Amino acid sequence: MDSPLADRIRPQSLDDIVGQHHLLDDGMPLRNIIEAGKIPNMVFYGPSGVGKTTLASYIAKRTNRSLRRLNGTTASTADIKNIVEELNGFDGMNGILLYLDEIQYFNKKQQQTLLEYIENGSITLIASTTENPYFYVYGAILSRSTVFEFKPVGKDDAINAVMRGYAFLEEETGLHITVDDDAAAHIAYACGGDVRKALNAVELSAAATKPVDGKLVITLDTVSRLTQKSAVRYDREGDEHYDLLSAFQKSMRGSDPDAAILYLARILAADDLPSACRRLMVCACEDVGLANPQIIPIVKAAVDAAMMVGLPEARIPLADAVILVAQSPKSNSAYNAINKAMADVSAGKAYGFPRQLQNKHYDGADAKVKGQFYLYPHDYPDHWVRQQYLPDGVKDSVYYVPGENKTEQAYKAYWEKIKK
Numbered sequence: 192m193d194s195p196l197a198d199r200i201r202p203q204s205l206d207d208i209v210g211q212h213h214l215l216d217d218g219m220p221l222r223n224i225i226e227a228g229k230i231p232n233m234v235f236y237g238p239s240g241v242g243k244t245t246l247a248s249y250i251a252k253r254t255n256r257s258l259r260r261l262n263g264t265t266a267s268t269a270d271i272k273n274i275v276e277e278l279n280g281f282d283g284m285n286g287i288l289l290y291l292d293e294i295q296y297f298n299k300k301q302q303q304t305l306l307e308y309i310e311n312g313s314i315t316l317i318a319s320t321t322e323n324p325y326f327y328v329y330g331a332i333l334s335r336s337t338v339f340e341f342k343p344v345g346k347d348d349a350i351n352a353v354m355r356g357y358a359f360l361e362e363e364t365g366l367h368i369t370v371d372d373d374a375a376a377h378i379a380y381a382c383g384g385d386v387r388k389a390l391n392a393v394e395l396s397a398a399a400t401k402p403v404d405g406k407l408v409i410t411l412d413t414v415s416r417l418t419q420k421s422a423v424r425y426d427r428e429g430d431e432h433y434d435l436l437s438a439f440q441k442s443m444r445g446s447d448p449d450a451a452i453l454y455l456a457r458i459l460a461a462d463d464l465p466s467a468c469r470r471l472m473v474c475a476c477e478d479v480g481l482a483n484p485q486i487i488p489i490v491k492a493a494v495d496a497a498m499m500v501g502l503p504e505a506r507i508p509l510a511d512a513v514i515l516v517a518q519s520p521k522s523n524s525a526y527n528a529i530n531k532a533m534a535d536v537s538a539g540k541a542y543g544f545p546r547q548l549q550n551k552h553y554d555g556a557d558a559k560v561k562g563q564f565y566l567y568p569h570d571y572p573d574h575w576v577r578q579q580y581l582p583d584g585v586k587d588s589v590y591y592v593p594g595e596n597k598t599e600q601a602y603k604a605y606w607e608k609i610k611k
Contacts, residue, residue, distance in 0.1 A: 196394040197387045200359045201245060208242050208249070209352040209386050210344035215246075221339055228254050230288070232309050234328060235319040237341025240385030243319040247290040250317070256288040263296035268304045275313050287314045294318035295327035302329035309335060343384025350379040352386050356393035357409070366407050368397065373411040381418035392418050432466075440470045444478040448517035455513050459506055467509060468494040475516050482522035482596035486515065522594030531590045545579045573609045 202208045205215050205222060214221040224230065230250060235243040251258035259274045274289060291297070297305070306329065309316045316336065320327060324338055344352070353375045361368045374396070382389035396414045400407045435457055442450035458467045475490040493512035497505035535541045547565040566576045579586060593599040 195387075195391060196356055196359070197240075197390040199363075200356060200390065201248060205249070208245060210348040211242055211246075211341055213342070214339055225250055225253060230254055230256075230315055230317075232316045232332075232336040233318070234294070234324050234333065234336045234338045235317060235341055236321075236324050236338055238321055238343055238384065240382075240387035240389075241341045241344055242386065243341055244290065244292065247288070247317045247319070251288045251290075254286075254288070256286045256315070258288050258290060260290045260292065263291060263293035266291070266297075266301075268301055271301075271305055271308065275308055289314045289316050291316065291318045293320060295320045295322045295324075299329060302332055306331050306335070344382075344386050345384070346376075346379050349382055349384070349386060349389050350375055353378050353389055353393055356390045357397070360394065360397050364397075366402055366405055368407045368409065370409040371411055374409050374414045377411055377414050378418060381414075432463075436466055436470050439467070440474050440478075443471075443474045443513060443516045444521065446517050446521065448514045451513050451517045452510060455506075455509060459502060459509070462502060464497065464502055464505055468497060471509065471512055471516065475512075477526045478521050478523060479516055479519045480522045480525045480594075481599050482520040482594055483598065486519055490516065520596045520598075522596050522599060524592055524594040524599060528591040531588075535585050535588065540584045541582050542584060543582045545582065547578060548580060575609055577610070 205225065208215055213219065216222065235246070237243060248258060250256075257277070259277075261270055261274075271289075274287060277287060291305070294302070305316065308314050309332070316332075318324075318328070318332070318336070324333060354370065357368050357370050357375075360366075378389050378392045378396070382392065392414060395417050396409050397407060399413055399417065400409055435454060439451060439454035439458060442454055455467060472490060472494055475486050479486050490512045493508040496508040500508075532541070566578050568574050568576050570576075581588060593603040
């Protein structure tokens with residue numbers, strides 16, 4: 192009873208594992224591999240609490256191998272060598288399956304040591320990570336492993352896991368447990384796709400409910416008090432953080448105010464006010480830009496107000512600004528222009544200056560034509576006169592192409608008339 196419910200209720204078959212239908216339904220490749228019993232080295236990639244450890248434990252049991260667990264945050268190279276030494280003992284007769292959690296915390300030298308043993312077949316490796324393995328796992332290990340991505344568990348699957356948890360507790364305690372439908376649904380929603388978190392809430396709600404005549408009645412009020420912050424899945428250094436911010440900005444860019452507001456709410460629920468403000472300002476400049484140039488000071492004012500009042504009131508000016516950005520016409524013409532110019536600068540094309548743009552100073556002895564010859568635009572009709580402004584190396588380049596919105600098209604028409 193000391194171990195968490197999530198450990199005590201480990202599935203006995205693949206069909207008992209919650210979610211991951213794209214991997215474990217009949218006919219899916221990973222299920223076929225497991226049922227065939229020929230287990231390759233694998234990397235399980237996905238958020239916490241979605242079945243990675245559970246599946247590794249089941250695979251070890253199904254293939255009659257000794258399961259050894261290490262965590263990348265605490266394990267050392269010596270720990271790996273000690274596990275390999277077990278191959279000569281009774282426990283290693285059928286082979287050892289090493290489940291290495293959080294492999295991204297292993298440094299390159301540690302991963303190279305691991306590589307030596309998986310190459311010679313001493314151990315079968317199942318590594319898990321919550322980070323993108325193509326960024327954090329040593330390439331040689333990836334090339335010898337198959338990567339499977341685990342996804343957050345959906346609400347319906349989470350409800351099934353919740354009810355299975357209560358049924359397990361009912362059998363374990365001998366108490367009759369009744370669960371309000373709203374209570375089960377709330378836990379399933381609040382777990383944010385994390386089954387371990389949902390089962391922890393199940394066990395905690397049962398412990399927090401007083402038995403009456405041998406019965407437990409789990410109510411919405413009880414689980415609500417225990418899961419107020421559970422829906423927030425947010426690691427500020429992990430993929431979930433960047434996925435959420437990406438979805439927020441792309442929804443504003445895609446002119447979907449409903450999605451943008453939802454993602455703003457999720458960011459603010461995690462108390463990450465600075466990230467919300469930064470992405471909002473970037474989107475106003477990058478994606479609305481010159482189509483509605485006044486939006487930049489407006490959004491800046493909303494961001495300043497949000498930072499001044501703090502949460503929870505900050506949600507109000509930010510909601511105003513997010514909806515304004517989402518609803519505004521879009522133009523990335525300035526964004527494209529600066530990117531093209533930066534590319535020419537990086538390529539070394541944009542060196543020097545036309546002589547007429549330089550500060551007033553004497554010409555060198557090697558100057559073929561002496562004098563600056565700058566033409567002051569305000570001395571000419573419409574305050575414009577034709578002269579070269581770009582350096583010689585890029586003098587014919589075009590960086591700015593007006594967007595198809597009425598603001599930029601009006602400026603375009605104005606200058607075309609003057610520059611004819």
